Amino acid sequence: MSLLKCIAVDDEPLALKLVQTFIDQTPFLELTASCDNAVEAMELIREKQPDVVFLDINMPNLTGMELARLLQEQPGTLPKIIFTTAYNHYAIEGYKVNAVDYLLKPFSYEEFLRAANKVLLQTTEASNQSQSITADDEFIFLKVEYQWVRISLKDILYIESLKDYVKVHLDDSQKTVLSLISLKALEEKLPSAKFMRIHRSFIVCLDKINAISKNSVFIGKTEITVGEQYKEAFKTIVDKWLK
DSSP, X not given: OOOEEEEEEOSSHHHHHHHHHHHHTSTTEEEEEEESSHHHHHHHHHHHOOSEEEEESOOSXXXXXXXXXXXXXXXXXXXXXXXXXXXXXXXXXXXXXXXSEEEESSOOHHHHHHHHHHHHHHHHHHHHHHXXXXXXXXXXXXEETTEEEEEEGGGXXXXXXXXXXXXXXXXXXXXXXXXXXXXXXXXXXXXXXXXXXXXXXXXXXXXXXXXXOSSEEEETTEEEEOOGGGHHHHHHHHHHHHO
16 A cells, blocks of 8 residues: 655644654655645645645644635645644634544544544545546536435536536536535546546536637537646647647
8 A cells, every 4th residue: 555645734843743743653644744834835735746734724824724725726636635723613614625624633643543544545435436437438426405416427518616516517408417516626536538627617528628719618609718727738638639
């Protein structure tokens, strides 16, 4: 089993040292970096590409919650986040940025290990899912109101972000599905060979694109702009198509 790469972030030296110690004594975790502020953490996350970040919330200049929101807007795979905080009123906000867990200070190693195991389980499940979703007739389940709805991948045209929800636009004339999940979290569930994020608010099914202009794609009559930070990656795909 490969180790999960970790970054620890906390502006309290003793709290940071505790997280470092807990990571070191956990067999499936590896500490790759640590720091005492969220601004430096953002650079470390880009550089180290960790699997999980143990992130304090209350820090000066940029809070851990603000960093988590900024990461949601970045292209690429989002690290799993476990918040560490002395305050117990961040649960809802943590849910909105798809935090795996949040540890209330002071926390024990048992509580730490329980949160780390959640990351391990999610990472294993995501790996298994990405290996299994290859055929056109595969599917995902999304929570819609009070039930889980099965959606065939071959029916998805594009996916639109609506704050805390996503709207999945389907091949079936004007049919959409609304689910409480972030675009980033859904992006990680989809096979990258078939789906691509081309804008902070849109993921498209590459097979359903029927026209391309300089800065946009067209799926049926819908025009979707390619965001600036996604242009280079999308151009690589287009160049392959046009060879």
